[in-house]
Amino acid sequence: MSRTKVLVLGGNFAGLTAALAVHHELHGDVDVRVVSASDKFLFNPSLIWLPFGKRSPADITFPLAPTFESHGVDFEHAEATALDLDGRKVTTPAGVYDYDYLVIATGYRNNFAVVPGLGPGGNAYTITTLEDAIKAGEGWRRFLQAPGDIVVGATQGAGCFGAAYEYLFNISHQLRKAGLKRQVKLTWVSSEPFLGHFGIGGLPHGEALLSMFLKKEHITPVLNTAMDHVDEGRLVLADGKAVDFAYAMIVPPFAGQEVIAAATEIADAKGYVKVRDTYQTLTRDEVYAVGIAVAVDAPWQTPTPVGVPKTGFPAERMAHVAARNIAAQIRGERPVSQKAFGDIPAVCVMDAGNNGVIMLADKMLPPRKHGVLIPGPQAHAMKLAFEKYFLWKARHGYVGLP
Numbered sequence: 001m002s003r004t005k006v007l008v009l010g011g012n013f014a015g016l017t018a019a020l021a022v023h024h025e026l027h028g029d030v031d032v033r034v035v036s037a038s039d040k041f042l043f044n045p046s047l048i049w050l051p052f053g054k055r056s057p058a059d060i061t062f063p064l065a066p067t068f069e070s071h072g073v074d075f076e077h078a079e080a081t082a083l084d085l086d087g088r089k090v091t092t093p094a095g096v097y098d099y100d101y102l103v104i105a106t107g108y109r110n111n112f113a114v115v116p117g118l119g120p121g122g123n124a125y126t127i128t129t130l131e132d133a134i135k136a137g138e139g140w141r142r143f144l145q146a147p148g149d150i151v152v153g154a155t156q157g158a159g160c161f162g163a164a165y166e167y168l169f170n171i172s173h174q175l176r177k178a179g180l181k182r183q184v185k186l187t188w189v190s191s192e193p194f195l196g197h198f199g200i201g202g203l204p205h206g207e208a209l210l211s212m213f214l215k216k217e218h219i220t221p222v223l224n225t226a227m228d229h230v231d232e233g234r235l236v237l238a239d240g241k242a243v244d245f246a247y248a249m250i251v252p253p254f255a256g257q258e259v260i261a262a263a264t265e266i267a268d269a270k271g272y273v274k275v276r277d278t279y280q281t282l283t284r285d286e287v288y289a290v291g292i293a294v295a296v297d298a299p300w301q302t303p304t305p306v307g308v309p310k311t312g313f314p315a316e317r318m319a320h321v322a323a324r325n326i327a328a329q330i331r332g333e334r335p336v337s338q339k340a341f342g343d344i345p346a347v348c349v350m351d352a353g354n355n356g357v358i359m360l361a362d363k364m365l366p367p368r369k370h371g372v373l374i375p376g377p378q379a380h381a382m383k384l385a386f387e388k389y390f391l392w393k394a395r396h397g398y399v400g401l402p
């Protein structure tokens with residue numbers, strides 16, 4: 001009898017974890033194949049350092065094929081272009097792959113359309129993909145030759161606030177190192193209703209802490225604002241006010257991949273997959289989604305829309321839940337492992353160049369029992385150590401480690 005086939009789309013935080021975890025859960029008695037548009041793992045959290053030359057692309061990536069091969073998982077470097085849910089098949093330029101269980105871990109793409117003037121060839125940089133961060137670094141080096149004012153921000157609907165804050169504080173640190181701190185006006189423009197909302201509703205004392213950080217760094221905040229468009233050297237806000245800049249980095253909202261959006265049975269309007277707490281899709285017991293690819297509704301409404309950050313820790317947790325459930329189904333058991341996104345603990349470090357904040361909470365989304373922010377230089381050291389540890393863990397496929 002042929003072995004059960006598990007097909008995983010995407011090979012980053014969620015896909016790598018899901019593929020290796022399901023293989024381990026079943027002690028290798030399963031055919032697992034990963035199909036990923038990228039042949040490399042990317043440690044996205046370090047993209048904040050790449051523009052300043054503190055990291056190179058090679059420092060924060062590794063090739064996926066050797067990792068999967070060493071664990072007996074097939075790897076195909078190809079982009080899924082169509083899902084046939086009834087026929088249980090996925091089309092790619094490299095071939096058509098059938099499956100008994102499908103895991104969608106295709107992550108995010110930038111939605112630049114929300115603010116004209118953003119995006120490739122536009123008037124502001126972003127750092128949310130490797131290519132974008134490389135371009136932001138080229139722009140940074142040009143900026144150092146002809147400095148002026150700087151805008152860092154997150155648009156309406158953006159969710160990746162942590163990275164935008166990190167870039168803001170890293171820029172402030174870099175300006176000081178370059179002797180430019182006094183002459184450059186640094187402005188933070190955000191859709192958040194208050195400082196330190198982070199798209200997770202804020203944490204106790206977060207607003208006061210972030211206010212203190214911004215004051216200390218002489219950063220001017222412009223909050224609760226939508227952006228209208230970006231001209232060359234000028235960000236125009238929805239209320240018509242403008243902020244001029246010589247360098248701008250603006251984080252856009254994310255959306256799911258187009259191939260997922262086209263599968264309207266399982267995807268919402270943004271191309272994210274609607275799932276149960278088991279990470280099975282609402283309509284198909286054999287189709288799972290994990291990581292950023294999952295649709296998450298914010299439990300609040302803000303005057304200016306903000307998105308929810310789907311960070312690395314929950315991406316891994318979702319992948320483990322899905323892997324346990326797929327293994328249970330293959331063994332003929334019920335898929336009973338559950339953990340709603342909002343109930344997964346929040347574990348994050350916000351880097352500030354030579355300083356930072358450790359963020360811990362019992363749940364990603366409120367209501368919460370505990371939440372704490374611990375500022376200090378140990379946060380920066382922790383982020384450096386975590387990067388090394390995580391890349392070592394992922395490269396070796398040790399997904400069972402914390």
Ligand SMILES: Cc1cc2nc3c(=O)[nH]c(=O)nc-3n(C[C@H](O)[C@H](O)[C@H](O)COP(=O)(O)OP(=O)(O)OC[C@H]3O[C@@H](n4cnc5c(N)ncnc54)[C@H](O)[C@@H]3O)c2cc1C
Nearest residue numbers: 010012013014037038044045080106107108291292311312
């Ligand atoms: C700048 C930045 C900083 C961040 N900092 C932090 C941080 O400090 N801490 C933290 O916890 N999180 C952080 N995050 C969030 C973290 O990166 C995400 O949680 C994580 O990347 C989610 O992993 P994922 O596997 O779900 O999606 P992704 O990382 O987006 O991976 C998706 C994978 O799917 C592949 N793919 C896409 N389309 C297809 C297709 N059609 N067919 C096949 N494969 C496809 C892609 O090539 C990729 O390999 C940060 C994110 C960014 C952008």
